[in-house]
Amino acid sequence: MSVISRIEISNLYKRYKNAHQDSLSDINITIEAGTKFGLLGPNGAGKTTMISILCGFLEASSGGVKYLSNEGEEIVGKGLKSIIGFVPQEYAMYGELTPMQNLEYFGALYNMKPDVIHERSVELLDILGLNEVADKKVANFSGGMKRRVNLAIGIIHNPSIIFLDEPTVGVDVQSKHAIIRFLNELNQKNATIIYTSHHMNEAQEFCDELVLIDHGKVVAQGATANLLATHGEEDLHTLFIHLTGEEYRN
Numbered sequence: 001m002s003v004i005s006r007i008e009i010s011n012l013y014k015r016y017k018n019a020h021q022d023s024l025s026d027i028n029i030t031i032e033a034g035t036k037f038g039l040l041g042p043n044g045a046g047k048t049t050m051i052s053i054l055c056g057f058l059e060a061s062s063g064g065v066k067y068l069s070n071e072g073e074e075i076v077g078k079g080l081k082s083i084i085g086f087v088p089q090e091y092a093m094y095g096e097l098t099p100m101q102n103l104e105y106f107g108a109l110y111n112m113k114p115d116v117i118h119e120r121s122v123e124l125l126d127i128l129g130l131n132e133v134a135d136k137k138v139a140n141f142s143g144g145m146k147r148r149v150n151l152a153i154g155i156i157h158n159p160s161i162i163f164l165d166e167p168t169v170g171v172d173v174q175s176k177h178a179i180i181r182f183l184n185e186l187n188q189k190n191a192t193i194i195y196t197s198h199h200m201n202e203a204q205e206f207c208d209e210l211v212l213i214d215h216g217k218v219v220a221q222g223a224t225a226n227l228l229a230t231h232g233e234e235d236l237h238t239l240f241i242h243l244t245g246e247e248y249r250n
């Protein structure tokens with residue numbers, strides 16, 4: 001399998017059916033493999049739309065996304081599906097099943113062998129502090145536990161590019177800490193992490209690179225430290241307000 005070198009997003013536009021304006025407009029971004037990349041913006045900015053297009057769940061209206069190998073070839077089809085992991089904002093799991101049963105189910109969808117699924121599940125549940133509840137129904141779990149199960153499901157097939165839509169929303173400090181620590185560990189093992197968040201402190205600490213979008217357009221992009229220096233801001237929260245304004249978004 002080819003190793004991913006970068007993701008190139010060029011002249012990307014998205015307008016939903018019957019919408020009167022673009023949800024994404026003229027997006028041009030290159031994401032280098034191995035980065036921790038933040039996709040930030042206020043409510044309705046277009047973050048979920050962008051992640052959905054990047055993962056292939058949604059079609060762009062024009063322009064596109066290319067996953068390129070080290071040899072400069074485009075990675076497509078099954079080869080691409082196997083290297084992408086997606087952790088959605090909503091809980092994508094079966095409440096009546098245990099974490100282990102959920103992982104067995106989703107692992108099978110990736111055509112993983114049962115013994116490989118089992119080994120990987122035991123490892124993930126252990127790392128994410130879920131081994132003691134591996135045989136309990138997910139429906140009774142706390143928000144933080146469900147988020148950790150969501151994460152384990154999204155990466156059961158050991159993807160090298162991991163998309164996460166608000167992975168730390170609505171969880172306690174302990175789960176948030178465990179999730180971020182685990183994402184850092186995955187990144188150290190060369191996984192590319194692309195995530196959205198509303199937590200500016202967390203994003204500032206976590207991301208090497210980020211893009212800030214507002215009303216479907218890129219308003220800033222670059223290495224986190226460079227962006228702050230260029231705009232003369234001390235932290236991402238202030239830069240965010242400076243670039244996107246203070247009015248409410250619906």
Ligand SMILES: Nc1ncnc2c1ncn2[C@@H]1O[C@H](COP(=O)(O)OP(=O)(O)OP(=O)(O)O)[C@@H](O)[C@H]1O
Nearest residue numbers: 016017019023041042043044045046047048049050
């Ligand atoms: N299925 C859809 N049909 C029509 N418009 C949509 C659809 N999904 C999203 N939109 C619109 O596209 C824009 C971008 O939405 P999107 O959900 O991508 O933003 P977001 O940055 O992820 O927001 P949030 O932070 O609230 O999750 C919004 O104006 C939204 O109303």
